Amino acid sequence: xxxxxxxxxxxxxxxxxxxxxxxxxxxxxxxxxxxxxxxxxxxxxxxxxxxxxxxxxxxxxxxxxxxxxxxxxxxxxxxxxxxxxxxxxxxxxxxxxxxxxxxxxxxxxxxxxxxxxxxxxxxxxxxxxxxxxxxxxxxxxxxxxxxxxxxxxxxxxxxxxxxxxxxxxxxxxxxxxxxxxxxxxxxxxxxxxxxxxxxxxxxxxxxxxxxxxxxx
Amino acid sequence: xxxxxxxxxxxxxxxxxxxxxxxxxxxxxxxxxxxxxxxxxxxxxxxxxxxxxxxxxxxxxxxxxxxxxxxxxxxxxxxxxxxxxxxxxxxxxxxxxxxxxxxxxxxxxxxxxxxxxxxxxxxxxxxxxxxxxxxxxxxxxxxxxxxxxxxxxxxx
Amino acid sequence: xxxxxxxxxxxxxxxxxxxxxxxxxxxxxxxxxxxxxxxxxxxxxxxxxxxxxxxxxxxxxxxxxxxxxxxxxxxxxxxxxxxxxxxxxxxxxxxxxxxxxxxxxxxxxxxxxxx
Numbered sequence: 001x002x003x004x005x006x007x008x009x010x011x012x013x014x015x016x017x018x019x020x021x022x023x024x025x026x027x028x029x030x031x032x033x034x035x036x037x038x039x040x041x042x043x044x045x046x047x048x049x050x051x052x053x054x055x056x057x058x059x060x061x062x063x064x065x066x067x068x069x070x071x072x073x074x075x076x077x078x079x080x081x082x083x084x085x086x087x088x089x090x091x092x093x094x095x096x097x098x099x100x101x102x103x104x105x106x107x108x109x110x111x112x113x114x115x116x117x118x119x120x121x122x123x124x125x126x127x128x129x130x131x132x133x134x135x136x137x138x139x140x141x142x143x144x145x146x147x148x149x150x151x152x153x154x155x156x157x158x159x160x161x162x163x164x165x166x167x168x169x170x171x172x173x174x175x176x177x178x179x180x181x182x183x184x185x186x187x188x189x190x191x192x193x194x195x196x197x198x199x200x201x202x203x204x205x206x207x208x209x210x211x212x213x214x215x216x
Numbered sequence: 217x218x219x220x221x222x223x224x225x226x227x228x229x230x231x232x233x234x235x236x237x238x239x240x241x242x243x244x245x246x247x248x249x250x251x252x253x254x255x256x257x258x259x260x261x262x263x264x265x266x267x268x269x270x271x272x273x274x275x276x277x278x279x280x281x282x283x284x285x286x287x288x289x290x291x292x293x294x295x296x297x298x299x300x301x302x303x304x305x306x307x308x309x310x311x312x313x314x315x316x317x318x319x320x321x322x323x324x325x326x327x328x329x330x331x332x333x334x335x336x337x338x339x340x341x342x343x344x345x346x347x348x349x350x351x352x353x354x355x356x357x358x359x360x361x362x363x364x365x366x367x368x369x370x371x372x
Numbered sequence: 373x374x375x376x377x378x379x380x381x382x383x384x385x386x387x388x389x390x391x392x393x394x395x396x397x398x399x400x401x402x403x404x405x406x407x408x409x410x411x412x413x414x415x416x417x418x419x420x421x422x423x424x425x426x427x428x429x430x431x432x433x434x435x436x437x438x439x440x441x442x443x444x445x446x447x448x449x450x451x452x453x454x455x456x457x458x459x460x461x462x463x464x465x466x467x468x469x470x471x472x473x474x475x476x477x478x479x480x481x482x483x484x485x486x487x
Contacts, residue, residue, distance in 0.1 A: 191358075
């Protein structure tokens with residue numbers, strides 16, 4: 001749950017990047033870390049294996065600046081994607097205000113994407129959270145790969161976006177779509193805090209391959 | 217002594233604890249890693265990293281406790297060459313809170329545990345009722361601020 | 373109680389007025405072994421007594437008096453008697469009926485048998 005401090009007018013939200021192994025969750029955080037000025041970010045903490053696979057989580061605190069008079073901070077987490085880190089994923093998901101599901105657009109990874117999305121729903125349910133009520137955006141990463149290797153946006157939407165949530169094409173390694181995804185989830189999470197009734201963002205679009213990936 | 221708190225009701229218990237137990241750093245946080253109060257941290261970023269790691273340690277050791285003896289461990293103590301840490305949960309009406317504390321030779325784990333029990337009692341007694349999810353915090357026009365800040369953040 | 377301190381602590385608690393005996397780690401303030409009557413909060417006594425003993429030892433050293441041989445805390449209804457060797461401190465909790473002289477002798481003799 002977002003932590004709102006009325007005395008110091010501060011808001012802190014927890015965003016979790018979820019998805020199958022090697023889909024690009026940590027890459028998203030690395031890109032954000034590399035782009036954001038040093039006075040607006042904290043130390044990036046990575047609990048990784050010797051081969052740089054996420055073991056527990058990556059953590060990046062971001063200062064979004066003042067929004068409606070509140071200093072707004074986002075704590076970005078990733079989960080380890082490999083199937084056998086199920087318990088760890090559940091732990092990191094605890095208290096999440098929003099989730100970015102990073103899917104791997106490669107056609108051969110479709111099963112993994114679906115499995116991971118189901119795993120997300122199961123873990124939210126275990127925390128007593130109705131998955132339909134959690135701010136969620138999808139990111140179809142690696143859309144920059146050759147077309148014969150990947151599923152295009154409509155195919156990814158068809159396979160994964162049954163909740164009709166905002167979705168973004170991305171190339172997290174080089175940046176396209178990363179910012180748009182962060183904006184999308186930030187907007188959904190903050191929209192909750194604003195008390196607005198609408199659940200769709202007003203203007204989000206992400207494009208890594210010239211496709212308008214934002215859903216309105 | 218400087219105590220910084222997010223929620224005012226944790227200030228007095230935390231202040232008592234720091235004074236009595238003679239610890240150098242103390243951090244109160246939620247199990248999801250959000251800070252509620254702190255003493256001794258000089259840079260905000262370090263607090264956040266400490267919170268994320270403390271929440272992770274607690275979460276994993278609790279799961280290990282559940283696996284091994286059916287319930288989470290009561291607390292965790294690491295002793296270094298000069299500094300030690302103690303991490304333990306406190307149940308309150310606001311839900312579970314975690315306390316991470318760092319101490320040196322000026323005190324001992326026995327003293328820290330002793331006064332942690334008092335801290336736990338004070339938090340339990342002082343906690344207001346369960347927090348309802350905040351709504352209507354931000355103005356309807358928050359998107360403008362958000363877009364402006366994100367644009368600045370990514371230098372676009 | 374199954375430790376190597378069993379015999380020593382058992383011997384203390386047989387003495388008149390002794391409500392409990394504890395072997396405590398001076399550095400950590402935690403109970404290594406204890407034999408106490410109901411109502412004596414062993415972990416609390418251990419933490420605070422170890423802290424007192426440590427401060428007394430450091431004070432004596434700072435004053436150039438050498439190590440501490442024996443520390444006694446007189447309270448309204450009894451005494452805490454402490455003596456230590458290495459990191460271990462033996463703490464006795466006594467009521468007003470105890471013979472302090474006898475206890476002190478026994479305590480100092482017992483230190484020789486600490487591992």
